[in-house]
Amino acid sequence: MRVAVLGATGAVGKLLVSTALARGLEVTALARDPAQVPDRPGLRRLAVDVHDPTSIAEAIQDCDVLISGLGVSAAHPTTPPPATAGGPAAPGAAVLGGPAASGAAVLGGPAASGAAVLGGPAAPGAAASGSPAVAMGTLEAGAVAAVASGVPRIIWLGAYGTGLSAERAGGVTRAILRLVLGAEVPDKVAADSTILAAGGTVFHAGPLASGPPEHRTVALDAVPRRVFPSRISRAAVAAAMLDEAVTPRFLAQTVVVLAS
Numbered sequence: 001m002r003v004a005v006l007g008a009t010g011a012v013g014k015l016l017v018s019t020a021l022a023r024g025l026e027v028t029a030l031a032r033d034p035a036q037v038p039d040r041p042g043l044r045r046l047a048v049d050v051h052d053p054t055s056i057a058e059a060i061q062d063c064d065v066l067i068s069g070l071g072v073s074a075a076h077p078t079t080p081p082p083a084t085a086g087g088p089a090a091p092g093a094a095v096l097g098g099p100a101a102s103g104a105a106v107l108g109g110p111a112a113s114g115a116a117v118l119g120g121p122a123a124p125g126a127a128a129s130g131s132p133a134v135a136m137g138t139l140e141a142g143a144v145a146a147v148a149s150g151v152p153r154i155i156w157l158g159a160y161g162t163g164l165s166a167e168r169a170g171g172v173t174r175a176i177l178r179l180v181l182g183a184e185v186p187d188k189v190a191a192d193s194t195i196l197a198a199g200g201t202v203f204h205a206g207p208l209a210s211g212p213p214e215h216r217t218v219a220l221d222a223v224p225r226r227v228f229p230s231r232i233s234r235a236a237v238a239a240a241m242l243d244e245a246v247t248p249r250f251l252a253q254t255v256v257v258l259a260s
Contacts, residue, residue, distance in 0.1 A: 001025050001026065001064050001065070001245075001246065002025070002026040002027070002028060002062060002063045002064055003020050003025050003026070003027050003028070003063065003064065003065055003066075003067060003242075003245055004027075004028040004030055004059065004060040004063040004065070004066040004067070004151070005017050005020065005027060005028070005029050005030060005066075005067050005068075005069065006030045006048070006050075006056075006066060006067070006068040006069070006070050006142060006146065007030070007031065007068055007069040007070035007071060007142075008029035008030055008031045008034070008037050008045075008069070009031045009032075009033065009034075009036045009037060010069050010070070010071050011069075011071075011208070011234055012069035012071075012157060012208070012234050012237055012238055013029075013031070013069035013070070014037070015069075015234050015235055015237075015238035016067055016069050016238045016241065016242065017029050017037060017043065019213075019235075019238045019239060019242055020067075020242055020245075021040060021041075021042050021043060023242065023246070024042075025042070025242075025246075026042050026044075027042060027043050027044070028043075028044045028045075028046060028059060028060060028063055029043060029044070029045045029046070030046055030047075030048045030056070030059055030060070031045075031047065031048070032047065032048070032049065033047070034046055034047050046059040050070070050138055050141045050142035050145055051136075051138075051141050052145075053144065053145035053148050053149070056142075056145040056146060056149050057145070057148065057149040057150070060149055060151050061149075061150075063151055064151075064152055064153070065151065065152065065153040065154070065155060065245045066146050066149070066151045066153070066154050066155070067154075067155045067156075067241050067242070067245055068142065068143075068146065068154070068155070068156045068157055069157050069238070069241075070138070070139060070142050070157070137183075137184075137186070137187030137190065137191075138187065139184070139187045139188055139190070139191035140187055140190040140191045140194060142191065143156065143190075143191040143192075143194035143195050144194055146195070146200075147194060147195070147198040147200075153199075153200065153201075153245070153248065153251075154195050154198065154200035154201070155200065155201045155203065155241050155244050155245055156191065156192065156195040156200055156201070156202045156203065157202075157203050157205070157237065157241065158188055158191070158192045158202050158203065158204045158205075158254070159177065159181070159188055159204060159205065160173075160204040160205055160206045160223075160229050160256055161173040161174055161176075161177045161204075161206075161229060162177060162181075162185055162188045162189055162192070162204070163188065163189040163192045163193070163202075163204075163254070164192070164202075164204075164220060164254045165204045165220055165223075165254060165256065168220055168221075168223055168225065169229055170225065170226075170227065172227055172228065173227075173228065173229055192254065196252055196253075196254065199251055199252045200251075200252070201244055201248075201250045201251060201252070201253060201254075201255065202253070202254040202255070203217075203237065203240060203241055203244075203254075203255055203256070203257055204220075204254055204255070204256045204257075205232050205237050205256070205257050206229030206230050206231055206232050207229065207231045207232070208231070208232065208233070208234050208237065209231045209232070209233055209234070210233060210234065210235075211231075211232075211233030211234075211235060211236065211259075212233060212235060212236070213233065213235040213236050213238070213239040214236060214259065214260040215232070215233075215236035215237075215239055215240045215257050215258065215259060215260050216257075216258050216259075216260045217240045217243070217244070217249075217250070217255050217256070217257055217258075218255065218256055218258060219250075219253065219255055219256075220254055220255070220256060222256075223256045223258070230258065230259065231259075232257050232258065232259055233259070236257055236259060237257050240257045
């Protein structure tokens, strides 16, 4: 089995790569700068940009499953430069009515709500030519590109307390996430929705910490209700996602990783 790891230079992504290799899987590490991933036997390192879907499709064409540990950072803002109607765009921007610069999003089908559309019909709220465009967030762009690649299965990392797990997590957790994550929350929700609609599995995790890989994966309705979500180790999250990659159990579901 060949596993592609998106966001391979992040804290969870690095563990996904090392754990998959330790399990004897072939791994394709995907990152903006793959040189940051130490070279090891069984590992292929490729450069991709989530706002360039072609780069992802070409990188994972022979992979059986894509696992995302993708996150966002201050160095890489949630949204790329805004689209330009009728003219060339800055790198990474979607273009409506004009040529796209290198790294622009190129989407040939329906877009998620609020996303700019290139070459296909827009969903309600999407930007049209001549109107201000809404740039797709980093996580949603990665999810759309992953789905468009045609990879057989996708396993995606989200955050407990957002999207489908928001009600279960409770109001205090939701308020904290809005404060800490800000504009990243709707981007995470849009990415989760894209993956679930394509039949993928979304893993939600509470605050991440160091610790052992022991874990259990449960459905949303089996998560104990707490004022604050319990911490979970990054190693446990990586192990749980790889378990799902090898033995699918939760197709088209959002699940939660808990310490065992």
